[in-house]
Amino acid sequence: MEGLNVADANLAVYIHPSKAGKVSQAILRQLSTLLFKYIEVFDGVVLAYDVTFRDKNAKVLPGINSYFGVKLKAKMLLFSPKPDMLLEGKVVKLGKEALHVIVLGFSSACIAEEDIREEFHYRIKHGEEVFASTSHRRHVIKVGSMITFSVKSFDEEILHISGSLIPENTGSTKWLHKHVEEGSIVERSIKKQKQKDDRSKMQEHCTGILDNAGLSLNAEDQPKKTKSQRII
Incomplete structure (x- = not known):
């Protein structure tokens, strides 16, 4: 089916300090909020993702709540239907x-x-x-x-x-699907028949040339070998 594609994405997920003990779980929870939504930056609906960490070191962000950012690399399975697909x-x-x-x-x-x-x-x-x-x-x-x-x-x-x-x-x-398969069988059958007809025409053409030259392909017309010509 058309409309499905895989995209590589570099992401940064921001985690609250209270989740510092369960970073992986917090990251997956945030990424799950993207599922089955159209994300403009990806130009598609996110259906699934596979994540790997780009950097094990988190960066603390200044502010009232000291969130820290984690850099990720992800493969995103996207659904992006376009006209005529x-x-x-x-x-x-x-x-x-x-x-x-x-x-x-x-x-x-x-x-x-x-x-x-x-x-x-x-x-x-x-x-x-x-x-x-x-x-x-x-x-x-x-x-x-x-x-x-x-x-x-x-x-x-x-x-x-x-x-x-x-x-x-x-x-x-x-x-x-069945119609395509049957169509393929018919096409193969027609191709085989055409090849057979071409071989028949070639044989007829060769026979005509030999006949015009006064030659024959019949075994009876070929000269027989004498005893001295036979290989023992």
Whole structure:
């Protein structure tokens, strides 16, 4: 899935003197406040981090409360969806006017009716609301389906995504994966058949040249060796 990346960050965490006996715990507690929030300096939502200490020596900061700063180096896993990126999510609600999706378990996405391509028709099948493809009978989207969709926009404050199913490479993720695999098999089959046809044409071409030269590839036309020519 697109929109995920890892960034290296140099950080400084400021600890209250009362936490001096449990510095590591205090640092992790502060860093945990960054999780699942959009951080402008990282240009993304922080999903996870891995921390190493850059310097074992803390620097005391002057002020009313003598906080001390600890320098860290961290790898941050970020979620930063941009327009036209392809994301995957689980359908949690489906209606005639929209699809509602959850991405990575925390970010909500909505795909409005006008952003669903005409191939998909809303219908009730066996008492269940679905969007079914008119081009491919087994391509169905329903509650619980994992879908691949395109990003239109991302609201950084509420972590809400506006999505689209207009592109041809969007829809049921399971169906798309299977369709790609079947397409690859068909392409390989066509390639093998083409190679076979090319070999046949080459053989026919060579035979034609030999025939025009008065030669033959038949074993019966080849001169037989005499006893003196045979190798014992």
